[in-house]
């Protein structure tokens with residue numbers, strides 16, 4: 339039986355991770371990327387001898403990437419050395435005061451008590467409650483949602499009481515912290531996802547929890563380093579070829595990158611050898627042979 343051929347559109351972190359796992363599982367993989375580089379929004383650019391991340395500034399919750407690497411036979415921390423930041427960052431408030439956000443909860447309690455005596459104990463309560471919330475919600479976060487009925491899955495319905503979908507993140511934080519500055523300190527993380535803390539659901543309190551409980555990391559060499567390592571892994575695995583107009587060498591390798599290959603509307607047939615541009619993805623078996 340021939341191995342299945344999978345086409346992935348986009349060589350961002352999502353496409354790269356999928357490619358790695360599919361290739362490891364034995365599939366033939368073709369990745370079509372419209373840009374001339376890989377990495378999507380986590381790519382980097384170089385200027386005057388320095389490398390700059392175009393998107394992410396730090397890395398949260400490495401557990402997921404760690405599992406992806408592990409499934410492909412690699413150790414994340416060995417491949418991508420990361421430094422856990424302490425303090426994670428400093429928050430200076432326009433209304434006065436500052437907090438050095440540290441994962442050391444005893445030190446955080448001391449800072450908060452000095453900052454707002456009425457909020458003594460609040461962060462410990464907040465972290466403990468969010469730990470339980472994430473435990474209940476993690477199976478939901480890690481399940482595929484293939485249709486509206488999946489929203490009625492027992493895992494989703496069971497998690498609802500602790501998610502309190504009727505509450506905004508701002509309302510949730512006000513139930514823990516009396517000082518509005520503290521509500522800001524634990525809610526601005528919603529902006530990572532482009533959301534207003536005062537409008538987004540209270541579920542997103544897990545974002546600041548993740549920072550304090552699981553850490554804020556700097557991959558040495560920048561977040562784009564993830565992408566470079568994926569390239570290296572791919573090449574090391576010996577199954578990937580980066581193919582572009584300049585290196586247009588077809589080989590018997592199982593997995594292909596096509597750069598500068600935007601997928602556009604409609605279904606056409608991709609002629610890899612002649613024209614590195616896809617007019618949609620042909621679904622007939624053999625289109626890529």
Ligand SMILES: Cc1cc2nc3c(=O)[nH]c(=O)nc-3n(C[C@H](O)[C@H](O)[C@H](O)COP(=O)(O)OP(=O)(O)OC[C@H]3O[C@@H](n4cnc5c(N)ncnc54)[C@H](O)[C@@H]3O)c2cc1C
Nearest residue numbers: 348349350351352371372378379380393394395396600601
């Ligand atoms: C300013 C900024 C700051 C961020 N900060 C952080 C952070 O600190 N920490 C963090 O973890 N995350 C951060 N992110 C988010 C992170 O970059 C994204 O979550 C991640 O890149 C998403 O990966 P993806 O593969 O799903 O999509 P993308 O990275 O968007 O990759 C999609 C790829 O698909 C390609 N593509 C799209 N359409 C087509 C088409 N028709 N044909 C062919 N190719 C196509 C694109 O060119 C791109 O390469 C930040 C993002 C931005 C923009």
